[in-house]
Amino acid sequence: MVVTAVRRHLEVDLLADLQGLDATDVRAITRLYQVLDRRPVYSDALDHIVQSVDQHYSRAAPKPLVRRLLASLLDETGAHFQELGRAQEAAQCHRIATELAPDGPDRTILHLLSAIHSEQQLHTLGSHTVDAVLRALLHEVGRSGRKIRRARILAAVAYAAHSTANFERLRTAVEPLAAAADTPGYQALATFYRSRLLLAGGRLAEARALEREFSRTAARIGPKDRAHEMVASALESLTPDGGAMDQAAEAARRGDHVGAAGWYGQCAEELPAGPFRATMRLFAEAARVQGGLLPSPAAVRQCLSRLCADNVFAARTITDVESILTGLLMRAIDLHQAGADAQIVAEVADFLGEFRGGTAVGRPQGSGAYDTDARADMTLVDFLAQATTPVTAAEIVTGLPAHHVVWVHVTGQTGEHHLTVVTLRPSDPVPLVRRTHLSTADGKALAQCLDEDSEDAPAEAVRRISDLFFADIGPDALGTRILVVPDSATWAMPWNELAPHGTAALAISMSAAAALRSRPARAAVVPRVIGIFDEVELEGSRLEARALDRLDAQGHIRFTRVHSLAELRDALETAPYDILTISVHGTESDGFEYRMLLPDGPSSPAALLRLGLPEVVVLGCCWSAKSTERADTTAAALSCLAAGASQVVGGLWAIDDELAGRLLADTYDRHLRRGVPLPQALRQAHLALPPDLRPGAAGLALIGRG
Incomplete structure (x- = not known):
């Protein structure tokens, strides 16, 4: 009914409205919405939103859905400007929002609802598109007229968020749904979606209790309840044995790493390509690491292959990818200390560097990908989300023949930090691996050599950290060229001060693979x-x-x-x-x-x-x-x-x-x-x-x- 009404009254073809360049614009708009999620929201971030919307608004005839999303985004931005006491900017936001959607929030809600209707095949639209629509709907519901049935809209938002594994948006919708529920069916749906959030968070016992409560309530809901069909569909999704997700969570709770790896792997197979599938694959491999199920370098390389096949970097916006990959690095080091070759340590260390940003390097796009700030940012996010093929130590030595490559990684908690340094020397494909417990004096020296504080670091602290980082290069590195791949904690350090005496050149890179993908700078006769x-x-x-x-x-x-x-x-x-x-x-x-x-x-x-x-x-x-x-x-x-x-x-x-x-x-x-x-x-x-x-x-x- 909603789709038919919108097509009749608004005269738009909503399927076509989500295709082509429009989808790219919607994804860029989603990135602007993410700015509003950051707390506190600063004026420069809000200024960026308005500037980016201006860039989109200046285009000829933006499609209806894009106009509605921009209007909703600007209205929300205007509210933040108002909170900051910037009334002029707030008025500008509301004025442009009204020009984009002059018929108000109720008509906008019809547009947005039709975009997430089941006919649209949500899985094919892409997570960014659906997320933008859900964000806008949640905002518009809060300022809609009295005739709008909020419970119905919020239930549609919850369904779309759940069916696309967008648990952040589901979390935002559940409590408003419970508050707006005007029939027992909508109240039951709020209970059901609360159970899904608990399940996603690994709180299995609480999730089961809410499932039982939902099942009892759902059995009493008749066809006269406006939420009857949605309740029946949710009830059918609950099977006595539980799905793969339930089995994975249960196995993880019991410490059954074999079971958790298998069930999470099955979850990945059942999901479409995207961030949530990548997350399930990451959890499966994390279970293998925790359970000691990677007994050899070959097993670790197979793990890397599975992570790449399911595009693990796409999970960066959902879960802490770096900590899980760090666990994989520690496993590779354990294997080396037990007698395995050291190449696998360098491969995993560089894979970590790729995650931190290396994968964005060496994949330049045409200028059209950067024609607005919002689209440029979206292109860079796409680069960051690409998985990559791990490079071997032999490939690095061949591609960077004159360099010492040094990976630096600090792990642990307060008082129990460890420093891992992997050094790959020129013409030698066998890296040297050192894992050092950082003493109190080491930790103090490291803190003194970080960021701007390093300008006042004592000479003894600089020498201590230099020795820790570059011990495998030697005290006299005359003519040596060094490429350092630091982790996030050690990125901003005074590298030219830390470099060993005699170092000819030092550069830092996100990964050795990124350096290999970059073209060498050419020497011009007259630059x-x-x-x-x-x-x-x-x-x-x-x-x-x-x-x-x-x-x-x-x-x-x-x-x-x-x-x-x-x-x-x-x-x-x-x-x-x-x-x-x-x-x-x-x-x-x-x-x-x-x-x-x-x-x-x-x-x-x-x-x-x-x-x-x-x-x-x-x-x-x-x-x-x-x-x-x-x-x-x-x-x-x-x-x-x-x-x-x-x-x-x-x-x-x-x-x-x-x-x-x-x-x-x-x-x-x-x-x-x-x-x-x-x-x-x-x-x-x-x-x-x-x-x-x-x-x-x-x-x-x-x-x-x-």
Whole structure:
């Protein structure tokens, strides 16, 4: 009835309305909804939502569903602006929302309900599309008219969330459904969906109790109850033996790892491809790790193959993938300590690096994938969710023949931390594995060498951590090139200070596989350099610009200076460049909320991705290379690597702009005048600074292919 009514009164073909480019737009809108889930909600995040909606709204004739979703998103955003006391922005949001959906929330609810009707085959729409519709419905129900039957709508939301394994949205809908229930049938449905949430959380006994309560209530509900059909369908889904999910949860509760692995694996087989299937596969492999069911390197490699086959990285928005993969790494180390070869440790360590962001690198998209900030962010999320084929130690040695590759990983709880370091030496496919218990002194030194605090770290602390990380390279690494793959905890460290004496170049990378996928930077006879600078507020920017002006006057480079994003875009479209340098203020956020304060206004990294980046990008901006706080976001430096750059110089924390400008000016002179490769030039420039200034300059690091 709903579908027929909407098609008659609104004259839209809802099946066609969810196809093609429209589906991509809806997925991008879903990402904007996720900003509203973050607490607290900051003004810059809300500004980003409005800017992204403006980009979509400016398109010709957006489809009806897109218009409704944007209207609902803007209305919710306006409410947040109102809470922050920004009445002007709130009014702007509500005005645009009214223009997009002038007939109000009740008509919007009809549109959205029809989108999740059973005729639409929810599993084929994609989880992002369904999630956007459910988010909008939950918001619109809260401001709908008195004639709208809230219980009916909320029951439809709960059904759609449950049938697409969207437990976060199901959790949001259950309590409003219970409060709005106006018949025993809807009350019973609230009980049923509460039991599903408990089951998903592993609380089996409580879930069974609610199932029994639901079954007793459902038996008394007759056909006159408006929820009768939905209750009957839910009752049929409860079998005496329980489904695979029930059996998996029960086996896990009993500590039956064999059973849990089998049942979770069956759950994965029964589900369509997507985040929830990936999660079930991850749980199956976690049971194998916990139960000691991976007795050999071959078994661990089979585990990696199964994880890749079910696209395990897609589970990053549902569960803690990294902790489970860390357990797999510890299992590989145990096997090595028991006498197995060490290659499997390097393979799992690099697989972990791929999860943290490496898989986004080396897969550049055409500029059309980045035509708005929202779509650019969605493209990067897609990259992060791709599984990858693990690389072997032999492949790394072949592809990076002159490098020592060092994986660094810290695990454990307070007082019981362990450091795992895997070192792969040039021309030797057998890695060295060290697992060290961190003493109290080690832990204190490590804390002193993290982030901006490292600028004040005692020399003894730096030496201690350097010895822990690079013991297998040797005290004198004369001419050595090092590629470090740090974990999240050790990403922002003063790597150029920690590097062993004599190190020729040091770069950090999300994974060795990412470095292998990146194209080597080419050496140009007369490099073309383009830059955008904040020469009003930043002395460091003035130092950089003057250094490049001198090199241009001497004929070593061809230098183009631009003053706005529009000028930069026009220049990059007109001619190819070898280096792009941006020297402006950067904000502390990550993901698409990060802002570079360009002379003509703030800009997110997504704006750069639409420009066709050269192979080398220098971001003299604070926090441009920081470690991201959430699994589904990227730092500016990683975004540039994903867009096709192979080497990025970025700021790991808030850097002193004058010192950074001095360091980069010397780097340019060595690289562009003397022909020293960029990684070596940055290292030499760092070592040329007075010793008391080096810690402050170590916040600038080279990320990517060293």
